[in-house]
Amino acid sequence: MKIRRQNKLIINVLFSTCIICSIVFAVITASLITKVFFSFTSWMIRGEFDMGLNDVCHIIKLSVCGGGIMGVGMALFRLLKVKGF
Numbered sequence: 678m679k680i681r682r683q684n685k686l687i688i689n690v691l692f693s694t695c696i697i698c699s700i701v702f703a704v705i706t707a708s709l710i711t712k713v714f715f716s717f718t719s720w721m722i723r724g725e726f727d728m729g730l731n732d733v734c735h736i737i738k739l740s741v742c743g744g745g746i747m748g749v750g751m752a753l754f755r756l757l758k759v760k761g762f
Contacts (some may be wrong), residue, residue, distance in 0.1 A: 693756060697748030708736045737759030 714730040
């Protein structure tokens, strides 16, 4: 009986970790695609492409924080068995 509960807990923790990682990756990807789109639009209008390595690092840092908070929230909702998660 205890072994099944432990296995279920391990599976839930691994699944929650996968949820957090996938949400963080999705937020990073969406943020970078948005920045590239607006930089490309600016390049087409003004003729200058203004996206440097510092911008990319800043976007990644913000996305990791935002995606991590959202991922942890969704994982907790799932672990606490809130309806809809």
